[in-house]
Amino acid sequence: MSALLEVSALRKSYGDRLVLDDVDLRVDRHDVVCLIGSSGSGKSTLLRCLNLLEEIDDGTIAFDGREISDPRVDPREVRGRIGMVFQSYNLFPHLSVLDNCTLAPRRVHGLGRRAAEDRARDLLDRFGLAEHVDQHPDRLSGGQQQRVALVRALCTRPELLLLDEITAALDPELVGDVLTAVRELAEQGTTMVLATHEMAFARDVATSVCFLHQGRILEQAPPAQLFTAPREERTRRFLRRVLPDVPTPPPSRSL
Amino acid sequence: MSSPAPTPAASPAATWAPSRRELERRSVRRRLRRRSVLVATAATVLVVVVLGVGLVTSPGWPTVQATFFSLEDARASFPTILDGFWLNVRLFLLAQPLILVLALALALARQARAAWLTPVRVLAVLYTDFFRGVPTILLVLMFAFGMPALGLQGVPNSLFFWALVALVVSYSAYVAEVFRAGIESVHPSQLASADALGLSRAQAMRFVVVPQAVRRVVPPLLNDFISLTKDTALVSSVALFDALFSARDYASYSFNFTPYVVVSLFFVVLTVPLARLTDHLQRRARRREQAGGR
Numbered sequence: 001m002s003a004l005l006e007v008s009a010l011r012k013s014y015g016d017r018l019v020l021d022d023v024d025l026r027v028d029r030h031d032v033v034c035l036i037g038s039s040g041s042g043k044s045t046l047l048r049c050l051n052l053l054e055e056i057d058d059g060t061i062a063f064d065g066r067e068i069s070d071p072r073v074d075p076r077e078v079r080g081r082i083g084m085v086f087q088s089y090n091l092f093p094h095l096s097v098l099d100n101c102t103l104a105p106r107r108v109h110g111l112g113r114r115a116a117e118d119r120a121r122d123l124l125d126r127f128g129l130a131e132h133v134d135q136h137p138d139r140l141s142g143g144q145q146q147r148v149a150l151v152r153a154l155c156t157r158p159e160l161l162l163l164d165e166i167t168a169a170l171d172p173e174l175v176g177d178v179l180t181a182v183r184e185l186a187e188q189g190t191t192m193v194l195a196t197h198e199m200a201f202a203r204d205v206a207t208s209v210c211f212l213h214q215g216r217i218l219e220q221a222p223p224a225q226l227f228t229a230p231r232e233e234r235t236r237r238f239l240r241r242v243l244p245d246v247p248t249p250p251p252s253r254s255l
Numbered sequence: 256m257s258s259p260a261p262t263p264a265a266s267p268a269a270t271w272a273p274s275r276r277e278l279e280r281r282s283v284r285r286r287l288r289r290r291s292v293l294v295a296t297a298a299t300v301l302v303v304v305v306l307g308v309g310l311v312t313s314p315g316w317p318t319v320q321a322t323f324f325s326l327e328d329a330r331a332s333f334p335t336i337l338d339g340f341w342l343n344v345r346l347f348l349l350a351q352p353l354i355l356v357l358a359l360a361l362a363l364a365r366q367a368r369a370a371w372l373t374p375v376r377v378l379a380v381l382y383t384d385f386f387r388g389v390p391t392i393l394l395v396l397m398f399a400f401g402m403p404a405l406g407l408q409g410v411p412n413s414l415f416f417w418a419l420v421a422l423v424v425s426y427s428a429y430v431a432e433v434f435r436a437g438i439e440s441v442h443p444s445q446l447a448s449a450d451a452l453g454l455s456r457a458q459a460m461r462f463v464v465v466p467q468a469v470r471r472v473v474p475p476l477l478n479d480f481i482s483l484t485k486d487t488a489l490v491s492s493v494a495l496f497d498a499l500f501s502a503r504d505y506a507s508y509s510f511n512f513t514p515y516v517v518v519s520l521f522f523v524v525l526t527v528p529l530a531r532l533t534d535h536l537q538r539r540a541r542r543r544e545q546a547g548g549r
Contacts, residue, residue, distance in 0.1 A: 058277040071284045
């Protein structure tokens with residue numbers, strides 16, 4: 001079976017600053033790919049490119065066998081099949097939680113009001129938000145808002161979910177709620193690409209982890225391998241900084 | 256699109272050349288862009304032609320053309336209207352800075368929290384409430400005819416001066432509210448962090464709040480100033496020889512209304528560049544303060 005998402009030789013720069021350089025990435029259905037790396041390594045930009053929020057400078061992005069980086073492709077059609085959640089929630093403050101979640105299903109996917117609301121209530125219920133359905137987002141805590149944002153993205157039944165450091169703006173005690181929700185999605189086989197600073201989470205949930213450094217995917221491996229026996233010195237240095245308990249592999253294991 | 260200019264050898268950009276796929280994509284983008292320019296041009300031409308044809312084929316067009324669009328009358332009335340328009344321009348140029356200063360002062364007076372400034376705050380509220388409520392044309396009539404009659408010492412008694420005062424009084428009440436809205440739209444956390452840095456309230460206003468507020472209200476401010484340029488024509492009601500008065504003068508002895516169209520064009524020519532200038536300033540501010548298009 002062909003990959004759901006296939007990125008090859010992707011390049012993106014803002015003016016003189018090269019943000020993504022020769023990035024290759026393959027995501028199969030039911031994969032959970034975690035992008036790790038320090039801030040400014042290009043994780044967010046990569047996600048934005050995948051959702052066609054940025055025009056790329058070179059390379060190709062294929063989604064479900066079709067090159068979506070072609071200028072003739074209608075980006076809205078692609079985004080109808082890809083969901084995205086942002087670091088700062090980006091909920092619409094003038095709409096209730098329910099209306100946030102039914103906006104795209106009704107206006108973009110042509111679902112009836114009843115059907116859209118049933119679907120939204122169902123998902124909100126599953127993520128423990130049933131009692132907040134009629135409230136406005138600003139009344140909720142950060143963790144609740146981010147779960148609403150997740151539900152909003154899921155309500156369109158995307159084939160691929162892009163999560164951009166969705167716990168980075170949350171208090172530590174609220175991170176757990178959101179990660180539990182994502183973990184549940186992963187267990188149900190949702191295909192996801194997520195940028196994250198939560199290493200423990202990446203270790204548990206990812207099928208594959210990519211370490212980005214200066215706009216390149218320096219190393220990609222299953223978490224068991226990448227976290228215990230990273231191949232690259234830079235990866236090791238990064239992991240030592242974020243996970244002080246990472247074992248230093250014996251020199252013979254390194255390339 | 257040419258390939259990037261050569262950069263120092265260490266830069267990765269120097270070694271990169273766009274792939275064949277990317278070049279293909281660029282040519283597709285170019286083609287799409289060309290097509291959209293073509294569509295835009297065709298649509299515009301079509302709309303203009305349809306509107307034009309609709310206008311000149313309407314039954315009363317010949318009469319309208321003779322009374323409103325007579326080239327001869329336009330030419331004949333042009334010099335006096337130009338003279339009159341200079342008065343409108345002078346009114347506008349004098350009134351605008353005065354309005355800005357007075358309005359900002361009023362807005363700040365309404366924001367004052369110190370106990371001893373309470374009378375100032377109350378006066379500011381009364382001022383804006385009252386002068387926003389009175390039609391500008393009445394203010395012009397009352398100031399221009401009433402104030403000279405007071406025989407005040409030390410102030411000019413000309414109609415021009417008091418018409419100017421009327422415009423400033425009326426517009427400063429409006430613009431003060433625009434400033435106030437801008438000041439109140441600055442998030443309270445900005446004041447909190449100014450407080451936390453030890454700034455006094457006046458300093459916080461001066462260095463933190465007002466600069467942000469002013470930038471935010473530039474579009475509505477410009478809107479008010481365009482309105483002001485037009486309302487300078489109200490001084491024709493007190494027999495000041497501005498553009499409108501000159502036009503009316505001409506129209507009433509020639510029975511031709513073309514001068515009114517000429518006056519309108521004068522005002523349009525004055526206001527359109529103002530609008531473009533503000534657009535430009537806004538874009539520049541946005542580019543400088545917000546990360547690219549996020």
